[in-house]
Amino acid sequence: MADAREKQRFLQFLRDRGQRVTSERLTLFDEIFSLHGHIDAEQLLASMTNRGLKISRATVYRNLELLVECGLARKQRLGQSRFLYEHVHSGQQHDHLVCTGCGRVVEFVSPGIAALQSEICRAHGFMPKYHSLQISGVCNQCAGQAGG
Amino acid sequence: MADAREKQRFLQFLRDRGQRVTSERLTLFDEIFSLHGHIDAEQLLASMTNRGLKISRATVYRNLELLVECGLARKQRLGQSRFLYEHVHSGQQHDHLVCTGCGRVVEFVSPGIAALQSEICRAHGFMPKYHSLQISGVCNQCAGQAGG
């Protein structure tokens, strides 16, 4: 199991806060760690329901929040509408390029930007917790179609 | 009038798209350019209503969208709930530091980050249109209260 370390972290997190390990929480964990890329709560619910798993909308929302607090999921608005979630491995944070034409999302990592962010926080007396950098633009495929 | 250039741009934008110059559009333009910082649609509506100006909620929402398309306003979620708007002068873009404690928003400009963003776009074949960088953290005032 590739996500054993993360699952341990989740279980420990629950124990530390005196919260229970329910089948719904485990189901949601498995689901979000089995999927790649960004997904919203509604899709996650549908995906589990389709696979015959029983979980309610309210529980999906509640426990996504829990995964975010635990640091195992990231919650962001990449478009303009729903929140999107993605699982997080204890590794490097990434940011997003979003194509306004086709909606394609490209992830990138920039240590340089990260360093500048730390510097800015220091300068303003902020202790950074998390950040969200999103660049919207047109990918060259879409630019090609528009041009020709 | 300090915003003459921007108003001209707005009028030209409307003409170019064959859209009409209505008193409501001008009212909204004046309102958002007279205010500084970030404001949501509801506050904007209340502010105009209080000053005895007549405009409806639907029209505020519709025409804020128009200003965004024109590039004269920026629309962002800085907290988790409403969209916030701010007027844009044809100048330097800025980004935001948001305190998760008190909600305070600090604007900053980082040419270094801007340069790295351009580079990243080039590397991925993207033509950047706009971006949104938001760093959430705790300001030193809030950190002090929490600590002491």
Next chain:
DNA sequence: TGTGGATTGAGATGAATTCTCAATATGTAA
């Protein structure tokens, strides 16, 4: 295995935004 209390599920509720469509105002051409 029993028990207290955390968690769940179904649907009500809430908040923000968008939609509908009749009434009105704008731009254009005579």
Next chain:
DNA sequence: TTACATATTGAGAATTCATCTCAATCCACA
């Protein structure tokens, strides 16, 4: 100026996404 075609507006309904309520259920621990 006037008339006209149609873009825009306003009031409130509708929609969307998310959260809340509370009785039923399940988990953790003795």
